[in-house]
Amino acid sequence: MKPRLVFVHGIGGPRDAAADLEEWLRAAASGARAAGHAERASGLTGGWAADARFAYYGDLFRTPGSQGAGAAGPDRDADDELLAELLLDAVDARLAEPAAPLSAAETRALRHARTQLAPPPGAQGAGAPARRAVNAVTTLLAVPGLRALGGWLGARTTAGMLGQVARYLNRAEPDPTGATLDRRVRARVAACLDPDGPNVVVAHSLGTVVALETLHELAYGNDGAGAGDRDRDGAGTGGGPRVPLFVTLGSPLGIRTAVQPRVRPRPLATPGSVGRWLNFWDRDDLVAARPHLETFVRPNADTVRPVSHRVDSDGAWVHPAAKYLAQPAVAGPLVEALTTLGER
Structure with missing residues (x-):
């Protein structure tokens, strides 16, 4: 049986999930060839190396009635405050600990x-937090070396996309059934996982937060609450789909004040179902502030914790997932894991 390969995207506008899946697979195939796995690269684009899925949830940020651009109210105010805090933390990290x-x-x-x-x-x-955030993004996008922050047409759009992180972490915007935005997002990811076979999960940007919380929730329930302590004490690995390899790209999990305290579980820990966690960051990726996740993420019962690797991409905009997947250091371990799992 082929392993399941699940891609989890990050911030951004509306997507064509099928086109993005094809783009991510092509990028990974290119990186695999560069890593010396030319004979295996075609298995990614040809579909025989893995049952590939793209966990798409971007449309949930545009649901009618949600706190979108131009909306007012307490949810929007909280989102704007958190966005400004997130940007401030990322800027401080870049000034204090430049890669x-x-x-x-x-x-x-x-x-x-x-x-x-x-x-x-x-x-x-x-001005208000939203105006401060837009002004700061305008400043950052004016410098070529800092354009890794975005890649959209303007500062206001970029700030709106980054605001998706705040909207997810504020856990508001319930639908008619009472399910909050973050819960609906995780449900999309959970639906793509194979409950029986092995899964390789590759998550990017905000998707790294979503994937981590989804795996904890599937293993322990109740948003993974308490999983960190149980894993630390060695009291079982939890349930949920098996994930022999978890790959995170350009993750904001290291943002100390705006992200870490809001991610579940607390303290942060490797999900019990994960057998290996590789984290990749680019030196010019402002979103990946404080990228060495192993310094604060606790291991699971099998002593698995993140292992972080730096990659260096060319160009002014290094944050996209395809840029990361085209790196031999990223695609090499990915295709090797899929090959090993497919031979079992």
């Missing part, structure tokens, strides 16, 4: 963006 030397222009832009996000007391024209 590569910053140019003078990058340093100036980061410091200016920080002032826009956290103006000093009494500053004139500071």
